[in-house]
Amino acid sequence: MSLRRLLQILLTGFVGQGLTVLSQLLVPPFFFKFYPSGIEVYGEWLALSAAVNYLGTLNYGIQSYASNQITILYNGGDVPGARTVQASALRLLLLIASFFAIAGLIVFVLPVAGWLRLRHVGPGAAAITLYLLILQISSNMFLSLLTNSYMAVGLLHRGNYISSAQRLLMILSMATAIYFRASFPTLAALQLASYVIFFGFALVDLRRIAPALVPRLSDGSWSTVRTILKPSGHFGLISVAGFLTWQGPILVIVRVMGPATVALFGVVRVVFQMSRQLLSMASSVFAQDITLMVGRQDWPRLRRLYDLSERLVLFLIPVVSIGSLLLCPLLFTVWLHKPHLYQPELCFLMAIVSAVLGLKEHKTQFQSSSNEHEELSTFILIGYSIMLGVSVPVMHRFGLPGFILTWLVWEIIQTAGVVRLNTRLFPAEHRFGKHLLWRFCGFIVAAFAAVAWPALREAHWSLPFGVASACLISCLLAAAAWPTFQMTELLRVLRERIHRRRLRSADAAS
Known part of the structure; x- marks a missing residue:
């Protein structure tokens, strides 16, 4: 690496x-x-x-x-x-x-x-x-x-x-x-x-x-x-599942509720897609090294890469997802100039979906970058097809929040399945434990419960006070997540690598 x-x-x-x-x-x-x-x-x-x-x-x-x-x-x-x-x-x-x-x-x-x-x-x-x-x-x-x-x-x-x-x-x-x-x-x-x-x-x-x-x-x-x-077909199935995730809802919602609701859903989703770019980047940055290590059968280094990247992503998810949620009133007012489009309940549900997606996308990176994706492709394609089918009657009954809740349930199920596939990717002697994941589950539930009241009430606050609150809460979350996911060890590894690189450069110069 x-x-x-x-x-x-x-x-x-x-x-x-x-x-x-x-x-x-x-x-x-x-x-x-x-x-x-x-x-x-x-x-x-x-x-x-x-x-x-x-x-x-x-x-x-x-x-x-x-x-x-x-x-x-x-x-x-x-x-x-x-x-x-x-x-x-x-x-x-x-x-x-x-x-x-x-x-x-x-x-x-x-x-x-x-x-x-x-x-x-x-x-x-x-x-x-x-x-x-x-x-x-x-x-x-x-x-x-x-x-x-x-x-x-x-x-x-x-x-x-x-x-x-x-x-x-x-x-x-x-x-x-x-x-x-x-x-x-x-x-x-x-x-x-x-x-x-x-x-x-x-x-x-x-x-x-x-x-x-x-x-x-x-x-x-x-x-x-x-x-x-x-094997390309199985990658294609993963992409079809991606279509069912991102484009399928657009087609279903436009038929059930019309273009205006599609625009509302699209805008709310875009807010959290923008924030999740940081999470996607933290995961995709390792894709090339995953492929190279699999090609060389370098399991110890791949296992280490898995552990360090997991710490980084688990640390970022609550900070990014909840920070974006609390900044929604500002974004709808300043970015879109449409403050009336802001609906706290929709944004809260989408923030939870975004957090689960951030975890799942990190885990699927190891399957897709190693060409060990065939079981994953079938699993997620069938699941997303069922999810869209179920969402139609749910949407008729509960509107757009019903669709987002249906989506959330499936993403949780899918993430659990991907973690199981990740475990099977490694030889038995290099497999990883799940203690950090369980710690993350407890942390994210507690974090969303703690911010539920300010997230739902923030629409009635002034923008400066809302932004100040969002920044303060995000900093508190980061401070709590740092020791929870043992980020000090990640920094130590990076410092060691930078130090070794400096020593090699000094040796080459001399």
Whole structure:
């Protein structure tokens, strides 16, 4: 586990998550401000995007498996094998993209606007938007394969920077277009153009940095394509489950309760997605090292990495989730200029969901980065399908809070299952205990119980007093969580690594 590599990936993580936050800060309020009936228009944009986002699940499956396998083979000394996997994955992506381009034409004859209850977008514009979004997903597949190939030579941070540059261009062009009240097809076309531009750039850069990893179709084989299909398919199932988590609710809510409720749900969810970027970054920063250690069968170091990363994430979850909850009135007032959208009960429930998601996403990182994900994929896909089915009658009876409670119950069940799979990932002599997890369960329950009253009453306080209270409570939580999750040991390890690095630098200089 190289400290320099971790810091490089951490920096790219900050950039990437910062761009995600930038997008979440700019896009919703721009829709609200510059379009007439902006809340409903934003809800319709979310619904249209959700209608095709499930197609991206194929990309996640193929590029995730291929990138991990390329890295494992390359670092195991099998460079020809790594090139074969990469080229075969490219063949598969070309087939999928061709199918998307042809089959996607069906959107021009389907009553999409009627199905999604669109009132501000005409049928023709809705169809063009969907088709361009389909082409965008195809373009993202090729860009992701290239940027993740840098992981094989320990330069994942470079690929991440290219992805971040693409996202920055897309965000700025989207914001500009929304400012001028551009049509939905124009917004979709701008997104597509950003992917095409940076695919060309990544191809040129990879040829210069690591020419052995420039994909060539001739290096692939259809027999390897067949071997890729099963494990990639299981990654795809994980991504389908992600679609059911993030896009499925949008489609269900728009049918049951309409675009305005979709916008409310989307905004509340975005608030906690922004805050959870820090948790996601703390987990994903270790992904490259997990894959490298699995490839080298270095179980002692992987076990140590698991322990240290768990301490960090468990410490951050209550501070980030509850701090975000207590800052919701400020965000709805200053960010969205829509204080009437703030509903304390919804935000409180979403904060709990966000805390559970933060823990689960950390645990699933070890399954996905090691290509040990097949059982996980089936488990979560079936679970999310059941959750969405159950949520429909619950939503009819209890509204949006009913959906969030249903979601919370499933996330708790799923997290317990992922922890069990994590245990089986390690050989018996390197398995870990669960005392920190049990300590976390007690801590998070007590923390949410302690902040329930201020969270529900904060809407009636002045903004300065509310912000001061949020900062004070977050600091108290951090002070309590520090010894609870033994963060001093993590700092000691980091100090030792920095000291050893300084000694090596001094030796090299002398």
